[in-house]
Amino acid sequence: MNSLHIYIELLGEAFLALRDNRLRSLLSVVGIAIGIAAVMTVSAVSSGGKAFVIKELETFGLRSVWVFRDYADKDPNRRVRQGSGLVEQDLAILSGECCPAVHRFSPVSLVENDPIIQWGNRYSNAEIKGVNASYLAINNDRLKLGRGFRQEDIYSRRPVVLVGETVSKDLFPQTGNPLGRHFRIAGRKYRVIGVLQYKSRDLLASIGSEGGEDANNRILLPYTLVQQINGNQEISYLQAEAVSLNQAERAAAQLKQVLERRYRGAYQYTQVTLASYLKTVDRILGGITAMGVVAASTSLLVGGIGVAGIMSTAVVERIREIGVRMAIGANRRHILFQFLAEAVLISVIGGIAGLFVGLLLGGLLDLVTGFPLIPTPSGILTGLTVSVLVGLASGYYPARRAAAFLPVEALRRE
């Protein structure tokens, strides 16, 4: 007597019973499918949203850390000081062994007065940043054309620049290739050695963060040249790259500590890390997802109740069949299994249908809104597991009732 074989055959019996009641089975399948599709879509929206945000934050380099003077000094007794609290001489100390969590960093110097940027009678309103040779790698910038800065460019103050696509279009609309061309910043001539690859920050731009900074309307110079333009040794802020994402806060703290110690508290510093943005994004999306999942689960619950109702009806309707099956040799476990299998089959078929509907909905939403909905393998697995559980939960009570009859009672009912 092969009992596993019996249960496989009973699964077939359950399937036949569903087929005998096609419309009813289909309706309960639809109920479950709607629930699973809703849960799927909500979790896909959440993971898609995160991917969307990360994709844009990656354009800053996810491990980026910004350290700058905290101009809102908290100590009212502090003497007023001028300056950014960062100068050329600080860099040598920072590049030592002070900061093991920092992988590399670049000083960033901004031009103090808006200079005129021109080539012939064409002008640009680009933002100018003075950086070093590490900046492109830290900031996740790639070059469309040309080369990046070399150490010699920085130290010997070579008048070379990297430009964003907008700058290139504004100044050199006719020529596709601006490499080797010169243009003027505040009267001095600079040679274009590279063009930055286009960066998409549509979402961030739409939220209006970063003061509407346009990543494609940038001119990068050796920071030493910006110091020259400004006529001082100041550095506006540091952009560093932490050794890993979860070391970002530590990297910032190490840099701050070195600076505060060096100036004996004359300046205070503050930091921004993308890691903390990511945490915030995670928290917000997590909250939205939790609410969404609760809402979507309600429809799954309704679907499950539907299955429980259908199964209870089926038990009452087929009570005589239950009695017959018992009389010809089924034991209680066989009866329990068959009815439980019917409920689980309904909800698993519903679950699979729901997954497909969810994928379809996700694809459609992606097509219409451009918002990527990413169904994760774990989401799909969860969907299927949940549908099995819903089937078990909604089928258990009716199946128990079916199995609990004395054969003679079941046979006596009409």
Place this chain on the structure above:
Amino acid sequence: MIQIEGLYKSYWRSGIELVVIHDIDLAVSEGEFIAIMGPSGSGKSTLLNIIGCLDIADRGHYQLDGQTVDPGIPHHLARLRARYIGFVFQSFNLIPTRSALDNVALPLLYQGMTRSARNSRARSALQRVGVTDRSAHLPSQLSGGQQQRVAIARALVNQPRLLIADEPTGALDSHNSSQVMTLFRELHDEGHTLVMVTHDPAIGERADRVVILSDGAVVS
């Protein structure tokens, strides 16, 4: 084959005890064909159901083929039904959505047989009762007599030692009734033990022995 001593069963209805089986002793030997008769309410169906392990008694001792039947263990009762007993009901009790062949093969599913083995055994059982040409039909497409013969085939398919029949001809006309009884006689001649409930004396006559119940007790 069947040893029953001091069997007792009652129901409680609004505080009043209705005794259905009142201290019955009964012995049926192997290969015997007995008919249980009596007026309605005499407890004959209940006695038959207890013999068939479909129902349980409150008290008393029941041995089937040398094994003590323990009414407290549903699993044990299910195994006895599966292995020893074949049932024939007054209203046939075929599963309406399954073909005759599927109905006959169903008991073997619970024995763990493969589909092909089940079907070949079911086919020979159908042949035994003479409805081979209708094996693919649904019960609703068969006449009453054919349905009852399919039901008998289902009762026979797991080669039970004991056949239990509750008013097997109750829903049949006289022609079909006598066909069913002829079949029962043949099965009896082949060595099956048969226990049948009927209220029709003409049907009862065809058994070897008639047990008459009245008010839950054996009167003859």
